[in-house]
Amino acid sequence: MSYSTFNRKQFDSMKEPMFFGENVNVARYDQQKHPIFEKLIEKQLSFFWRPEEVDLSSDRKDFQQLAEHEQHIFLSNLKYQTLLDSVQGRSPNVALLPIVSLPELETWIETWSFSETIHSRSYTHIIRNIVNDPTVIFDDITVNTEITKRADSVSVYYDRLIEMVSLYNTLGMGTHHIPGKGSVEISMPTLKKALYLTIASVNVLEAIRFYVSFACSFAFAERTLMEGNAKIIKLIARDEALHLTGTQHMLNLMASGKDDPEMAMIAAECQDEVRNIFIEAAEQEKEWATYLFKDGSMIGLNAQILSQYVEYITNVRMQAVGLDTCFSTKHNPIPWINAWLVSDNVQVAPQEAEISSYLVGQTDNSLDDSDFDDFDL
Amino acid sequence: MTSISKQDSLSKDLVHRVLLGKKQFLVTEDEPLLPQLERAGIHIEYQCREGYCSSCSIKLLWGQVEYPFEPLAWVHSGYMLACCAIVKSDIEIAFFHD
Ligand code: FES
Ligand SMILES: [Fe+2]
Numbered sequence A: 001m002s003y004s005t006f007n008r009k010q011f012d013s014m015k016e017p018m019f020f021g022e023n024v025n026v027a028r029y030d031q032q033k034h035p036i037f038e039k040l041i042e043k044q045l046s047f048f049w050r051p052e053e054v055d056l057s058s059d060r061k062d063f064q065q066l067a068e069h070e071q072h073i074f075l076s077n078l079k080y081q082t083l084l085d086s087v088q089g090r091s092p093n094v095a096l097l098p099i100v101s102l103p104e105l106e107t108w109i110e111t112w113s114f115s116e117t118i119h120s121r122s123y124t125h126i127i128r129n130i131v132n133d134p135t136v137i138f139d140d141i142t143v144n145t146e147i148t149k150r151a152d153s154v155s156v157y158y159d160r161l162i163e164m165v166s167l168y169n170t171l172g173m174g175t176h177h178i179p180g181k182g183s184v185e186i187s188m189p190t191l192k193k194a195l196y197l198t199i200a201s202v203n204v205l206e207a208i209r210f211y212v213s214f215a216c217s218f219a220f221a222e223r224t225l226m227e228g229n230a231k232i233i234k235l236i237a238r239d240e241a242l243h244l245t246g247t248q249h250m251l252n253l254m255a256s257g258k259d260d261p262e263m264a265m266i267a268a269e270c271q272d273e274v275r276n277i278f279i280e281a282a283e284q285e286k287e288w289a290t291y292l293f294k295d296g297s298m299i300g301l302n303a304q305i306l307s308q309y310v311e312y313i314t315n316v317r318m319q320a321v322g323l324d325t326c327f328s329t330k331h332n333p334i335p336w337i338n339a340w341l342v343s344d345n346v347q348v349a350p351q352e353a354e355i356s357s358y359l360v361g362q363t364d365n366s367l368d369d370s371d372f373d374d375f376d377l
Numbered sequence B: 001m002t003s004i005s006k007q008d009s010l011s012k013d014l015v016h017r018v019l020l021g022k023k024q025f026l027v028t029e030d031e032p033l034l035p036q037l038e039r040a041g042i043h044i045e046y047q048c049r050e051g052y053c054s055s056c057s058i059k060l061l062w063g064q065v066e067y068p069f070e071p072l073a074w075v076h077s078g079y080m081l082a083c084c085a086i087v088k089s090d091i092e093i094a095f096f097h098d
């Protein structure tokens, strides 16, 4: 069955599953099977921000004064985040739009992916502001083996799903012999399994993989260094917290059987595989922490503390999707990070050089610039 | 917070017990559980403090809580979101790793 951009069939979209039902035709939100996705859309839109609003002029000076091993930590994290958002800025659209069956979920996927493109643009904004030649940094992302190892892990499930869906759309169900790949079995259960594992791996990407980098950015800012960068990371972290809720809802809805009974069976079958996706990612992030600190630690953070944090946050994320936790770490070793991650802080951080769109969004629109004169910025 | 809870001055004075392991705390219905436990020196994981990230999810072993607005995060049965839940009776809670 091939994809149609405007499915002519008449059907009740309230009875469709989230994925692998009818292609969406009318983008309508008057009736919704899962209203949570429209709520996520509204929240995401209320979060809208632009990287250019954040002033990075003092970050340039700070960066030049960082020790070499600290510059390595800072730049490596930026490269890794650039990779993650490159993937996220396109893959939900490419992988999920051809198979989604609910209008509110389709629009959530597009809204979600769009917000990732803001993240990507913000990395260029940061890098342009702190170094003279951004090319050196961006070009390294596709050749640096520490980064490319991670690129494989974050794209493998997406790529498999995309390939299977394209075989399904062109050749239909059955066992297909693909030159260079051997035989690939396309059936509803194999497609749904590929989807379930993909959503789990995306949840891991957004709910765990970003956090080592977040911790380092905020550890610099705790020393009042790279504060413009920290402000951008706070905005990104706020978006990511919403995105991870999106994939948690998809996983929990699938596992509950409320959306699609067949999916519940597949979710149960895949439990061990999903656990392994979480555990493997946590191990990779711990290795990443070791790579970051290979030439020296930074004040307040070292590879060991960060590894404990990875274990802790992995436990938090596993229980949120109904999995038993797998690490013995019971306490957050860097509780100060939460004060940076909280969205409230976005509008009140005292060191802010300028007003974020978040603050503007919270303020009476009739105010003009002069009304802010009294603010101690 | 909803206007209903503001108007209802009776409920403001209600105090409930929160059991956490061997510890016991008194909380009111004036604000969610999270800030009240923090003031009592208990660390609870949080991120958004607005009900959309699920980081503050803890076990609700028994008792009743209410949400002044429906949280965006998924709430598993037997769990509660500490950042936005108002305690409505004596309750017993536990951290997910206990
Ligand atoms: S802190 Fe985010 S849901 Fe409670
Ligand atoms: Fe992102």
Ligand SMILES: [Fe+2]
Pocket: A088, A116, A206, A239, A240, A243
């Ligand atoms: Fe994201």
